[in-house]
Amino acid sequence: xxxxxxxxGVCNFCNSTVNFIIDRxxxxxxxxxxxxxDAAQRILADxxxxxxxxxxxxxxxxxxxxxxxxxxxxxLRHLRGPSALVYLLVLVPRPIRDAxxxxxxxxxxxWFGKRSECSIPSPEIRARFLE
Numbered sequence: 001x002x003x004x005x006x007x008x009g010v011c012n013f014c015n016s017t018v019n020f021i022i023d024r025x026x027x028x029x030x031x032x033x034x035x036x037x038d039a040a041q042r043i044l045a046d047x048x049x050x051x052x053x054x055x056x057x058x059x060x061x062x063x064x065x066x067x068x069x070x071x072x073x074x075x076l077r078h079l080r081g082p083s084a085l086v087y088l089l090v091l092v093p094r095p096i097r098d099a100x101x102x103x104x105x106x107x108x109x110x111w112f113g114k115r116s117e118c119s120i121p122s123p124e125i126r127a128r129f130l131e
Contacts, residue, residue: 002031004130005075006043006058009034013112014057022125024079032129039130055105069097 005021007014018032033040035058041051047058047065059071066074069089077087089097 001062002029003059003061003075003078004031004033004043005071006033006035006040006060008054008057009036010114010116011108011112012114013108015115016112017057020083021075021079022128024081024083026080028128029078030075030128037130055102069101070094072101073097 005018007018009015021030021032033043035044035054040058043058043060043065044051044053047060049058049065049067056067057071057075059066059074061074073087073090076083078084
């Protein structure tokens, strides 16, 4: 079963990250859903997370929900190329990783901007997105 990455669909950085993952995941292990979508809301409910939960990337993998730095590192571990080596940051204690993640998440709109609505992927990529 493919893993699902939930991301903030109006965040420019988050959308670029999804493209980064797609480019390095030729086997199509990951599927995607914007946190603003109905599909993501169902997964958030399964994870016992509130709707409107936008400040966090969520990885739903094998029935388990991962968030923040752990989600990001688990995603990187599956990608092709040197980005998988970043997974070694899992050795850093989670509270320290998550503090860095939270700081970045709080500033992402200011640094990278945001869109007024979720982007629409090309037809060939659209199949990897949940409706």
